[in-house]
Amino acid sequence: MLKDITLGQYFPVDSVLHRMDPRFKIIFTMLFIIMLFAGNSIWTLVLGAVFVLMAQLLSKIPLKMSWKSIKPILPILVFTAVLNLEFISSGDVLWEWSFIKITEGGLQTSVFMICRIILLIVGSSLLTYTTSPILLTDAIEALMSPLRKIKFPVHEMAMMMSIALRFIPTLLEETDKIMSAQKARGAALDSGKLTQRVKALIPILIPLFVSAFRRAEELATAMECRCYRGGEGRTRLRQLRAEKRDYIGLFVCLVFLAASIVLNVLHKV
Amino acid sequence: MAILKTEGLTYTYSAGTPFEKTAVDHVDLCIEEHTMVGVIGHTGSGKSTLMQHFNGLLKPTSGKILLDGKDIWADKQKMREVRFRVGLVFQYPEYQLFEETVFKDIAFGPRNMGLGEEEIKRRVLETADALGMDRELLKRSPFALSGGQKRRAAIAGVMAMRPEVLILDEPCAGLDPKGRNLMLQQIRDYQKKTQSTVLLVSHSMEDVAEFTQKLLVMSKAKLFCYDDTAAVFRRSAELREMGLRVPQIASVMEKLRNRGFALPEDLYTVEQARDAMLHLLQKGGSTC
Numbered sequence: 001m002l003k004d005i006t007l008g009q010y011f012p013v014d015s016v017l018h019r020m021d022p023r024f025k026i027i028f029t030m031l032f033i034i035m036l037f038a039g040n041s042i043w044t045l046v047l048g049a050v051f052v053l054m055a056q057l058l059s060k061i062p063l064k065m066s067w068k069s070i071k072p073i074l075p076i077l078v079f080t081a082v083l084n085l086e087f088i089s090s091g092d093v094l095w096e097w098s099f100i101k102i103t104e105g106g107l108q109t110s111v112f113m114i115c116r117i118i119l120l121i122v123g124s125s126l127l128t129y130t131t132s133p134i135l136l137t138d139a140i141e142a143l144m145s146p147l148r149k150i151k152f153p154v155h156e157m158a159m160m161m162s163i164a165l166r167f168i169p170t171l172l173e174e175t176d177k178i179m180s181a182q183k184a185r186g187a188a189l190d191s192g193k194l195t196q197r198v199k200a201l202i203p204i205l206i207p208l209f210v211s212a213f214r215r216a217e218e219l220a221t222a223m224e225c226r227c228y229r230g231g232e233g234r235t236r237l238r239q240l241r242a243e244k245r246d247y248i249g250l251f252v253c254l255v256f257l258a259a260s261i262v263l264n265v266l267h268k269v
Numbered sequence: 270m271a272i273l274k275t276e277g278l279t280y281t282y283s284a285g286t287p288f289e290k291t292a293v294d295h296v297d298l299c300i301e302e303h304t305m306v307g308v309i310g311h312t313g314s315g316k317s318t319l320m321q322h323f324n325g326l327l328k329p330t331s332g333k334i335l336l337d338g339k340d341i342w343a344d345k346q347k348m349r350e351v352r353f354r355v356g357l358v359f360q361y362p363e364y365q366l367f368e369e370t371v372f373k374d375i376a377f378g379p380r381n382m383g384l385g386e387e388e389i390k391r392r393v394l395e396t397a398d399a400l401g402m403d404r405e406l407l408k409r410s411p412f413a414l415s416g417g418q419k420r421r422a423a424i425a426g427v428m429a430m431r432p433e434v435l436i437l438d439e440p441c442a443g444l445d446p447k448g449r450n451l452m453l454q455q456i457r458d459y460q461k462k463t464q465s466t467v468l469l470v471s472h473s474m475e476d477v478a479e480f481t482q483k484l485l486v487m488s489k490a491k492l493f494c495y496d497d498t499a500a501v502f503r504r505s506a507e508l509r510e511m512g513l514r515v516p517q518i519a520s521v522m523e524k525l526r527n528r529g530f531a532l533p534e535d536l537y538t539v540e541q542a543r544d545a546m547l548h549l550l551q552k553g554g555s556t557c
Contacts, residue, residue: 174364180326181365184357185426186349186381203377206367210412 009069011129016245017059018130022139024246029127031253035260036116036123041267044260045115051256052123061129069125070118077114084110133165135238142240155231163219171212178207271338272434272466273300273323273355278332280318292318294490295332300434300468300483305460307477307498308470310487311512316470317360319487320436323468324355336434353382356432360439362423366411371402371422374411378430396429399459401451417448428459435460436468441476449473453480478502478516478537486513499535518542 012018017025036048056066090105128136141158148154182203183189189200280293292315300306310316321327322334325341325348334341341351356378359365368374372393379389397407400421406414411422424440437456441449453469457480460467468485471477477484477498484501486493488511494501501508505515505523514520519537522545526532532549536542 177359178365180321181359181362183326184324184352184359185365185378185430186352187377188349188381203365203367207365210367211364 009065009125009128010132011061011065012132013060015058015060015130017055017126019245020130020249021240021242021246022131022135023142023240024242024249025127025131026136026139026143028249028253029124031257032123033120035257036120038264039116039260040264042112042115043263043267045112045119047256047260047263048119048123049115052119052126055123055126059126059130061126065129066122066125069121073117073121077117080113080117081110084113134162137162137165138236138238138240155234159231167212167215170215171208174211175204175208178204270302271299272302272336274298274335274338275322276333276335278319278322278334279330280315280322280327281330282318284330291490293322293329296492298485298492298495300466300485300495302433302466303464304466304483305457305481306466306468306483306485307481308468308485308487309472309474309477309513310493314487315490316487317438320357320438320468320470323434323436324352324357326357349381353378353430354432355434356427356430356436358424358427358435358437358440360442362427362440363416363419365426366419366423369410370408371411371414372407374422375407375425375429378426382430392429392431393425396425399428399462400425400455417444420444421452431463432465434466434468436470438470439472440469441471441473449476456480474502474514474516475518475538478519486511499537502537503534 032048032051035044035051039045039048056063085102085106086100088106088109089101089103091108092104093101094104094107095102131139137158140161141154144152144154144157179189187200187203188196189204192200275296275298278293278296278298279291282288282290282292294315296319308316308320318327322329323336325334328342336351336354341348366374368377375393375396376389379392384392393407394404397404402418402421402425406418406422411419414422420440424437428435440456441452444452453476456467456469459465469477469481481498483495484498485495486501486508493507493511494504502515502519505519508515515523516537518539522532522536522542526534530549532545536545
């Protein structure tokens with residue numbers, strides 16, 4: 001069933017990482033990404049792996065979930081590996097067959113790249129696993145608020161994001177219902193040639209769009225009825241407040257970043 | 270003869286997760302041909318889930334559904350055929366309309382059945398007439414219709430497939446009282462004319478009392494009973510315990526009986542009650 005698709009993959013358990021301020025968590029993720037991409041040696045990756053493992057343990061998210069987030073990018077991983085193996089030719093030749101030539105440099109780079117991408121995905125998916133989509137948009141709004149100075153519509157953007165997130169499950173449920181209704185009228189949704197299948201989508205997409213527009217209109221009316229006037233002077237139900245654990249987290253992140261910079265410099269020398 | 274039969278039908282939502290919920294629990298049922306059956310039950314009692322099993326939209330976690338004595342899940346290739354034989358109209362079916370004209374929308378089902386153009390046209394017109402839809406309406410866009418007309422168009426889309434069993438999930442939800450009555454009368458007339466079996470899910474005891482011969486009562490995922498409408502309403506105390514009511518007029522009659530009026534039991538429609546009271550008054554039994 002469509003309902004089983006998890007969008008916005010929030011995994012609700014209670015952990016330190018879950019309780020942290022979402023603004024800080026976004027910053028941590030950014031620092032982590034910088035750390036990974038600034039690093040040029042295998043040691044920085046080891047450092048990154050330690051960091052991810054630590055966060056993973058603190059978050060109480062089962063390792064199975066991390067595997068779930070890697071699975072969809074497996075093709076990209078394979079693609080990167082092949083490209084790197086093929087096109088980087090430095091160091092000793094390890095294996096050769098007609099135009100395919102695998103060199104030590106190529107092998108090293110591709111392993112390095114794969115590890116880096118896996119760490120990137122696992123680390124950043126921890127953010128979405130431990131933060132509910134609504135908190136995430138709140139945090140993005142807060143972090144982007146300086147942009148208001150240059151007349152960037154921060155609140156409007158955030159509102160659009162949270163509305164979109166709010167309606168994903170609703171629309172999924174609606175799609176499910178419409179699909180069942182059309183199946184009951186004998187619509188063949190999962191058989192036939194490609195052209196037929198695309199045609200079979202029409203009886204689902206049209207009612208879905210109609211209802212999406214209807215919902216949008218209803219929501220707009222409801223918001224107007226409650227005198228919604230944008231972000232100006234609006235207060236929040238959930239106030240974001242930084243606490244001790246957030247500053248400790250920030251400190252740990254900075255230490256890791258500093259360590260990786262030191263490793264980088266040492267590696268060059 | 271039984272057209273629909275279930276044996277130990279059980280359905281569990283999200284099995285194996287923390288959200289696991291058994292919506293239908295070991296239901297054994299036997300629904301006869303040519304009957305108008307009312308389906309009642311509290312919200313969340315499993316009515317809708319049960320209905321979606323009858324045309325194979327949901328696959329039972331365990332148990333069987335027999336249509337005309339044959340297990341509908343025996344041959345998955347024939348599932349479409351099952352869906353043509355058991356028509357299901359969902360709640361608020363007007364949200365499924367999609368074609369350019371009402372005619373084309375009603376014709377969607379029959380066309381999927383692979384019928385010829387002549388036959389499709391005949392069926393669409395016949396169904397539109399049965400539901401009292403103006404021929405002029407058939408040329409309009411379904412999105413330009415009023416709420417009640419949209420509802421009729423959507424129901425017609427399933428009726429036009431001429432299913433042997435027609436299941437309607439709250440066909441009158443959101444209609445005004447006059448519209449409700451007309452709709453139910455048209456459904457009953459359709460049932461009589463086509464000699465099909467109709468299952469009518471409803472929250473209105475008055476409606477099922479007036480229009481159905483049998484009642485299927487669901488309570489907490491289990492089948493509470495399946496019996497003649499009169500027999501079910503006789504168990505008013507149990508129904509109340511389940512959070513269901515008996516028709517208002519039946520309550521009135523019960524209270525009158527308690528005050529010593531010699532009114533018979535089994536009065537659950539306004540007409541019956543009126544006749545019984547007139548009869549009583551003519552006999553001069555009134556002492557008020």
